[in-house]
Amino acid sequence: MSYSAQEQRNLDLVQAMFDHVLIPMDGDAADRFIAADYIQHNQWVDTGLEPLKAFLRKVRAENPDAVHDIKRRFADGDHVVVHYHVRRWAGDTGFAVMDIFRIEGDRIVEHWDVVQDVPADSPNPHSPF
Template sequence: MNTNNEQIVTHAYQRIFGDLDISAVDDYMSKDFVQHNPTIADGPAGVKQLVQMLISQGVDKQKVEFKHVIANGDIVILHTRYEMVGNEWRFIDIYRVEDDELVEHWDAMMQMPDTRANNNPMF
């Protein structure tokens, strides 16, 4: 496990998505950041636009709840709980770290459904 990469990614994620701190994008992301989420533009500018959109939609600053953090070499996987405008979400984010910067990102997300087919927790 690469504890340093784990710390870099969790600190970046909290500052960017928990604290909604747009300046943290420049602090943690490579200028050549590769985004694999097809709804977000490549580079730091795409993440800044996303954070600005979250703020404009009334998303509150929050302490990100990290359920699982798995680091393997240059890859860090996060399983998090997040609230957006009254809706609870689960995210799985995968980051690649190079030279102490986030250089690449993949994700999957799921909103908590109104009705459930089972009583197992999502988190």
């Protein structure tokens, strides 16, 4: 897939945010990637950077061994979509997650997500990944 220079910068920004914030669940690193007035659409977290940082600290404390396994990423203009598998502990079937980020300049300014449990047994032979 071919991306414009800006789309590639957006993909790189989101990947760096995953590498430094979401994968290690490091709320303190979020300032480097996410705008202070960040708009959050996830229904588990209030809007803004500080509530996100608090949420990341809470999740890290509850699930210190969580894994975020990125399966694919896409860019479309100022939006980046990331599809990944979250597992909270060894043996956890986890969640299939799709995050959508909107970028302005060099910061993530808005986020939406869809989270689906991965069942241990399914009549469908195709993985969600």
